[in-house]
Amino acid sequence: MRLIILLSLILNTISYSQSEFGKYFEDKTLRIDYIHAGNAAEDTYFLKELREEPYWGGSLVNLLDTFNFGKYKVEILDKTSGKLIYSRHYASLFSEWQTTDESKKITKAFEESVVTPYPKFPVVVKFYTRDRRNKLHERYTFEIDPANYFIVKDQRMPFDTMKIHYSGDHHRKVDIVILAEGYTADDMGKFESDCEKFKDYLFNSSPYKVRKNDFNIWAVKVISGEMGTDIPKPGVYRNTALGSSFYTFDVERYLMTESFFAVRDAASNVPYDQIFVLVNSSKYGGGAIYNHYSVCINNNQSEEYIFVHEFGHGFASLADEYYTSDVAYNEFYPVDIEPLEANVTTLVDFDKKWKSMVKPGTPIPTPAVEGNEEILGAFEGGGYAAKGIFRPRMDCTMKSISVDNFCPVCSKAISDMIDFYAR
């Protein structure tokens, strides 16, 4: 009896929350495109365009972000009542660029975009940026009337789509959309088999392998004029639909795109939560930014690792646990404050990180010596810094080229995020 009462309580909660969704939103997307510009010291937001898109891929229940990752936050408030009805944290290429040397010398503009379920009534939109100490500051606020006839409704990039893996209603699944980039019309057979291959890669890694039924994977056959991608240093430039390029921030392997509006246009062909751009290239590279997009190449001996590693950034905001590779960032994680990411710590506030998962008696910091490979502790080196930043285990998929090797802390962060989408 107790179980029945509990079950009906849970069901009531769910239906109540879903009716909350119906009270404020329609089951489609409002996309807010803006330009985010500035330099190392400051940033400004400029509204570009509002768009209506046909699908809402997100949850109907978890409308408020319960995580605190990412440099930015957007909030949607009902204008009449002032009630917060939707929120999401995220990061962007601009936030990373602000830690490069170039940002100390020039100002630059980046395409950014957020999506929310389509409001039924006028709303207030608030954009927040974090300061160096990770405190959020309101930076840009305006009102949107959903009846405004200037909200654009056309589909800019209509392409054929595929269901690569389907386990149910997209509102209760993590929906990944894979976008073809640098594939010509003649390459679409290859894109289809690539999508199957990368689906198998994702579900080859824990915890994804046991959570397979919480995912849908969609694909959009985006057709590019030319094969491949840009490789600026040797002067290779290709006409591709999503504008991807190696040498982002002048780091050879950093493969990203600055054409985020095109990425959103292509993704809107299906319901989605996470965007993966699959680039038709055999050169080692990729990249990903939390709740923004992830990128991987389709044909390289490290492709499985890159795909799963990058999705760790894009989906669960995991930090890189390596510290020896060449990157363009300066002091990406200040060592006097606790980073937001779940899998790195400065030990400034270790209680808020994975301390409770560490076996009592484990030395902190934990020495990276033979015999300690399987121990969970705090090993110095991570987040692009050899000193002052600590990682949970000696090795992890977020540290080195290794497959199905997430440390327990990364694994838990991924599972928590799946739970958020899968309700």
Ligand SMILES: [Zn+2]
């Ligand atoms: Zn890890």
